[in-house]
Amino acid sequence: MQAAKEVCLWPLHEREPDTTWSRGPLVLLGDAGHPMRPHMAQGAAMAIEDAAVLVRCLRAYGAAAGAAYDHYQQTRAERVAQVQKVSSENSWMRTPTDPEWVFSYDALLAPLR
Numbered sequence: 001m002q003a004a005k006e007v008c009l010w011p012l013h014e015r016e017p018d019t020t021w022s023r024g025p026l027v028l029l030g031d032a033g034h035p036m037r038p039h040m041a042q043g044a045a046m047a048i049e050d051a052a053v054l055v056r057c058l059r060a061y062g063a064a065a066g067a068a069y070d071h072y073q074q075t076r077a078e079r080v081a082q083v084q085k086v087s088s089e090n091s092w093m094r095t096p097t098d099p100e101w102v103f104s105y106d107a108l109l110a111p112l113r
C-alpha cells in the first residue's frame with residue numbers, strides 16, 4: 001500500500017432483482033438489466049447467456065418485441081436473480097458447494113419459458 005503511487009476507491013453498484021427488463025421496443029441484457037457484485041465472477045457470463053437466450057427467443061417468437069422479450073425474461077430471471085443473490089451475500093464457495101448449478105447451465109439448450 002505504501003509503495004502504491006495512486007490508490008482509488010471503486011464503488012460496487014448493485015440492485016435488487018428487477019422485474020422490468022423491457023418496455024416497448026427496448027430490452028436490457030447484462031449489467032444494464034441486472035448489475036451484481038463481483039463475488040461470483042459471473043457478471044459477464046450472465047450477459048453472454050442473456051444474449052444467447054434473447055437470440056433464441058427472437059427466432060422462436062418472432063422479432064415483434066413483446067412476446068420474444070417476455071419469454072426471454074421469463075427464461076432468464078430466476079437464474080440471474082439467484083446469481084445476484086449469492087453475489088450480493090458474498091457467500092459463493094465459502095462452504096463446501098456444488099457449483100454445478102452455475103457451470104452446467106447451457107444457454108443454447110435451456111428450455112425457453
Ligand SMILES: Cc1cc2nc3c(=O)[nH]c(=O)nc-3n(C[C@H](O)[C@H](O)[C@H](O)COP(=O)(O)OP(=O)(O)OC[C@H]3O[C@@H](n4cnc5c(N)ncnc54)[C@H](O)[C@@H]3O)c2cc1C
Binds near residue numbers: 030031041042047
Ligand atoms: C473488476 C471487475 C472484475 C470482473 N470480473 C468478472 C469475471 O471474472 N467474470 C465475469 O463474468 N464478470 C466479471 N465482471 C463483470 C463484468 O465485467 C460485467 O458484468 C460485464 O462487463 C457486463 O457486460 P455488459 O455488456 O452488460 O456491460 P458493459 O461491459 O458495462 O458494457 C456496456 C458498454 O456500453 C457503453 N455505454 C454506456 N453508455 C453508453 C451510451 N450512452 N452510448 C453508447 N455506449 C454506451 C459502455 O462504455 C460499455 O462499453 C467483473 C467486473 C469488474 C468491475
